[in-house]
Amino acid sequence: MNIWQLVVKEISRRKMNFSLGLVSVVIAVTTLMGALILLRAHDVRTEQIVAQKEEETKQRMVLMQDDYRKIMKKLGFNLLILPKDQQLADLYANDYASKYMPEDYVSALSASKIMSIRHLLPSLQQKIKWPEKQRTIILIGTRGEVPFLHRDPKEPMLVAVPKGTMVLGYELHQSLNLKQGDKVRFFGQDFMVHQCNEERGSKDDISIWIDLKQAQDILNRPDQVNAILALKCICAGDDISLIRKEITAILPGTQVIEQGTKVITRAEARERAAQEAEEAIGAEIQNREKLKKERETYASIMVPLVLIACGVWIFLLFLSNVRDRQSEIGIFRAIGVRASGILKIFLLKALLIGLIGGFLGFIIGIFSGIVFLDLRLVLSIVDFRFLLLAIVLSTLLSLLASWIPALLASQQDPAIVLREE
Amino acid sequence: MFIMLQLKNIYKSYTKDNKAVQVLNDFSLSVKTGEFIAVQGPSGCGKTTMLLTAGGLMQPEKGQVLIREKDFYAMNPDKRAVYRANHVGFVFQQYHLIPYLTVLENVLTLNLADSKKITREKGIELLEYLGLQDRINHVPGELSVGEKQRTALARALLNQPEILFADEITGNLDDDNTALVIHYLQEYKKKGGTILLVTHDSQTAGKADRIVYLK
Numbered sequence A: 001m002n003i004w005q006l007v008v009k010e011i012s013r014r015k016m017n018f019s020l021g022l023v024s025v026v027i028a029v030t031t032l033m034g035a036l037i038l039l040r041a042h043d044v045r046t047e048q049i050v051a052q053k054e055e056e057t058k059q060r061m062v063l064m065q066d067d068y069r070k071i072m073k074k075l076g077f078n079l080l081i082l083p084k085d086q087q088l089a090d091l092y093a094n095d096y097a098s099k100y101m102p103e104d105y106v107s108a109l110s111a112s113k114i115m116s117i118r119h120l121l122p123s124l125q126q127k128i129k130w131p132e133k134q135r136t137i138i139l140i141g142t143r144g145e146v147p148f149l150h151r152d153p154k155e156p157m158l159v160a161v162p163k164g165t166m167v168l169g170y171e172l173h174q175s176l177n178l179k180q181g182d183k184v185r186f187f188g189q190d191f192m193v194h195q196c197n198e199e200r201g202s203k204d205d206i207s208i209w210i211d212l213k214q215a216q217d218i219l220n221r222p223d224q225v226n227a228i229l230a231l232k233c234i235c236a237g238d239d240i241s242l243i244r245k246e247i248t249a250i251l252p253g254t255q256v257i258e259q260g261t262k263v264i265t266r267a268e269a270r271e272r273a274a275q276e277a278e279e280a281i282g283a284e285i286q287n288r289e290k291l292k293k294e295r296e297t298y299a300s301i302m303v304p305l306v307l308i309a310c311g312v313w314i315f316l317l318f319l320s321n322v323r324d325r326q327s328e329i330g331i332f333r334a335i336g337v338r339a340s341g342i343l344k345i346f347l348l349k350a351l352l353i354g355l356i357g358g359f360l361g362f363i364i365g366i367f368s369g370i371v372f373l374d375l376r377l378v379l380s381i382v383d384f385r386f387l388l389l390a391i392v393l394s395t396l397l398s399l400l401a402s403w404i405p406a407l408l409a410s411q412q413d414p415a416i417v418l419r420e421e
Numbered sequence B: 001m002f003i004m005l006q007l008k009n010i011y012k013s014y015t016k017d018n019k020a021v022q023v024l025n026d027f028s029l030s031v032k033t034g035e036f037i038a039v040q041g042p043s044g045c046g047k048t049t050m051l052l053t054a055g056g057l058m059q060p061e062k063g064q065v066l067i068r069e070k071d072f073y074a075m076n077p078d079k080r081a082v083y084r085a086n087h088v089g090f091v092f093q094q095y096h097l098i099p100y101l102t103v104l105e106n107v108l109t110l111n112l113a114d115s116k117k118i119t120r121e122k123g124i125e126l127l128e129y130l131g132l133q134d135r136i137n138h139v140p141g142e143l144s145v146g147e148k149q150r151t152a153l154a155r156a157l158l159n160q161p162e163i164l165f166a167d168e169i170t171g172n173l174d175d176d177n178t179a180l181v182i183h184y185l186q187e188y189k190k191k192g193g194t195i196l197l198v199t200h201d202s203q204t205a206g207k208a209d210r211i212v213y214l215k
């Protein structure tokens, strides 16, 4: 008979005390395992949700991009083709181009295979003094042919103007008191007023549109233009830099500016959508974080509380066990068992409760995790460290809780029990 | 003849309600090796106190306990325990058997102490000698009082102690069982054992070599 055998015999023949201690440890460990599994599961779920949301967003962005591409394909680009040496700063400052390129470029472009161009509108523009009226005007010679531009008065006037007629900007027909059908001298030629424009509040108000050929004659720029507006270009890709490269390959000495604010707007919308999606994911992550904090707080209160309660319970069980075994302790001391031997008897029992309880708590914790969550999730979370933690913690709990009762037992004066009759 | 045990001017008191109750007052006793001494005296006179003090389980306030001429209380508690495990046997009126262990297991609990290893066979042999061969695997709850007391006696004798302390061990027993226990004590004495037996029964005390009266 050694101490281990004694402890095992005591446990096996007095199951109640041992079982109650075991239940307590199992509850403590199960609670801890449950809390750990739940918190880890929360993290895993968060990762899954965020990954899923990101995938959804990505797919939506791909769809959106596809939509935009289709829409843009249908609408096409508006491109402004200018002589290469045209300073853009001057263009924006003067509202017209001041450099020139051959009018032939238009046909070269339309003959190319790079894109189908619905409308190519060459124009020749220049600021000039109207000698007959002593007025500074912007003369625009056009060969325009875009009928639906009429519907939008804000669009630049690039309509074909019949030879020998002119279209007058608002300020001009107002101040010169001219009406449609009036005759007027212009650079020594007779012109009929073809149309009087509405007020636009731009340089258009002091512009005069005439036939391109006549403008070239007046400005002494035969067969020259200073801008080609390519409207509704339909092209395979939607990459402006690619188109730009292709155009400048056909028309050396030009530069291409994208006029399509719609494209920019769409790109911005797309950006915004992406940003919103990102913010939504961020909010989701934050929400999950908050939930996790709450759960952690709950666990950080709950688990220690359960541990303490179980510790107290084990303490009381051992205290009662020690009381029940006073006579046993007394006779053991009388036959020569040392105080440390008595301590061992109780601590070994506590160790057994801790080890068995820790293992059972681990199993039950996993099992309840499987019941409340799911098998694969729990198996992906739990590893040997959980078992290690369960057993170390349960053993510590059991040993700590039984330490004082065991110490009391070992310090008990054997004479007190042995004297009783 | 050697002196096995010597109590020299022992003083022992208990404090109850802050008042000291003097139990042993300058008590002295000398026990020779192989001597069978019966201790008698009125209830509450301090017989059990004297026995526990002599057995190294209760330190007196004053006086010396010499066991084999060694000062028992000069040893530290663990040394005293080891000494008890190897040289001393105790039997009490209340048997103090471990309720969840069988008769044989109870006897073998001696191995929990720092004594020489006691084998199962030796345990069974002693139990057979004490007439308990049919009770080896019974737990104390299943035994008669006589069997309980013989089990306790077996546990006390198994390490072949030099001295046996027995406190009212026949107090619960009928005449037959009392006679049986006394028989075993005398057998133990024949083999050289020393006995200090506390009893209020004059017939039992009469079997001793000497009777000591405690007042």
Ligand SMILES: Nc1ncnc2c1ncn2[C@@H]1O[C@H](COP(=O)(O)OP(=O)(O)OP(=O)(O)O)[C@@H](O)[C@H]1O
Binding pocket: A419, A421, B014, B015, B016, B021, B023, B042, B043, B044, B045, B046, B047, B048, B049, B050
């Ligand atoms: N812990 C204690 N506190 C106070 N008094 C005590 C204590 N233990 C014992 N006593 C007293 O000490 C005295 C001696 O007790 P002890 O048990 O040694 O007597 P005893 O001679 O063995 O008596 P009995 O014949 O009834 O067994 C008794 O009067 C008892 O009341």
Ligand SMILES: [Mg+2]
Binding pocket: A419, A421, B047, B048, B049, B167
């Ligand atoms: Mg007594």
